[in-house]
Amino acid sequence: MTCLPKCAVLELTYQCNHKCKFCSCPWYAPNSSYSIGQELNLNQWKQVILKLYDLGIQAFSISGGECLLKDCLPDILRFINEEGQTRGLRKEIVVISNGLLMNDDYLQLFKQNHVHLSMSLPGIETFAQHTGVDNANGVLHWFQEAKRIGLNTTVNITVTKKNYYELFRTISLGLINGASSVLLNRFLPGGRGLIYQDELALNKAQLNCMLDTAEEVLILSNRYGFVGTEIPLCAIDSPEKHKHLRYGTKCAAAKDFFVIDPAGQIRTCNHSPKVVGNIFHQEIIEDKEYWNIFANSNYHPTICQSCKLLNMCDCGCREVANILHHSPSAVDDSTELYVARPAKP
Template sequence: MSSGKHHIPVIVFEVTDACNQRCLFCYNHWKRPGCTVAPPAPDFRLARRTLRRLLRQCSVGSISLSGGEPTLMPGIHDLALKARFGGANVNLLTNGTILGEDDVEIMSHIGVAAVQIPILATDPAVHDHITGLPGSWAKAVRSANMISSSRPGWFVPVLIVSRLNVHSVEDTLRFYASEFGATTAMVNRFNIGGLGLQHASELSLSIEDLKDVFKRIDKVAGDLGMTVQSGVCTPICVLDPNEYPNIRFSHCTTDLSSRPLTVNYKGDVRFCNHSPRVIGNIYEKPIGDIVAESQADGYFNSVPDHCKECTLWSRCRGGCRAASEQLYGTFDRVDPVLEGC
């Protein structure tokens, strides 16, 4: 058994499965085809109990409150405060449609480090089509304005690039800068999984289209002096970071002791928020033991056939293989983006 507190650099804490949108790109694994059970209503007491247990078992550098839609949770501020008292930096990942002025003020006083809201286009109709919620663009923009006017640099806009908005990425990034004063943005490609499995043909970009749009993103980021983060791990043979100097790409490590992990309100631990595979539950054993046992079982050690002779393997690890888990049911396959998904 482990002794003392295990340290985890980053945890995504899924406070609820419920959401008020049906984003076409949503990767939540419980929205995959065949998952017909509706998510339960947010359970504050369970989420709070789980967060308390988690913080007793480990120290955490940063906790991102996610979902589902975390602001559906009554008492979301209390969860943020508990995480702050536990010594973690806190980020809020929200669709921005429910936030009120009081929410923004409380989150600011608590010391929430960043609030991320997807604004998927400058055209409200495009955004609302992607989110499945009429009026969501106007609500998200209103929230973004409240946040950005409250504290400079606090709001981080998020752009999920797909076939539906690829034509307007320059205008969208300029909108982030002019409307909100944003100097940092998160820009991710559509990554197949969840509800997105049903809409892949409508959303997926070819490799050539991905290279082109990220070149365009890189140029406008340079023009704006904007820092662009790309958080979806992409094979380096598809998007080589050296070709995009104004974009900071993430690459996925399979070292569970140093990578971000996901924990949901029930205590289930997963490799990441894209992966459907539960590696343990903190009510059954401490998270340090879960990490150690999962690292030792060899599941994450496989090298996809596509990558076995590749000199980039040590840096790349085959892209997002959690997407392979969702699409193919195995971690052994290379990122589905290489097959046009």
């Protein structure tokens, strides 16, 4: 039996009420061959959750699509929480939402079930341009209400060529309105985002501007933040400047987390279009060759092999490399930001 990471991301539904240009859900990719299955019902999700606990999973993130569109979401959260407590686990459940259907009842449900709520805010002026829905003020309102009842939240910002100019304001308003922490994701091509790659991908100067701007707001507000989508270390001009901002440079897929899609199919990362197994099958990871590339980090591009930073850097996103070049060990040249310049000793 394959050893699984300790965190499972449950994608409860393929449906969404936003049409984000940056959306990386593989089933929204142009000409997608992703096999959309029948969505699991409450009883099936309960079986999945029990199986995952039995396999040693300790933490859950809930996403979609948009998870508030799944009618059994409240029962699933209660089940994860109650079953976790029975087993002596008291980890927060992370719920990732676009906030469009948020209401007071959901916030109370989250509070009662130890949820950490991550809401998407891809710009203020540019919110509608990115998502197709005009709801930046709605998201800010629910950050305020969450803070009022003592619910921890993250403002989750996908940074693109179209919104990086207003990043200072976007982070500031997220924090001022009550978000407890900041998560930035540089735009990565994949899913629907493949259509908009030229429009949205940051170049190297914009990436560095994103990092420096975030650091500036975080210093001013005395907060800390994180960039989740892995960055090649050599693309960062002045890493020593960033004390309040941390960034991922090592791919966590199949090591720290894995993903179960709305029909029970397994992928290494939410960004990945490749199904490697099914939670209902006896051998849940069937494509072990692909899984082990990620689990064992066997994917560094040839051009990086001699780099002294290789133990700290996985050379950008390994799924982007696969999506664009059909190999997880290809160069992530999804944007101009990748500069293969192996660091000197």
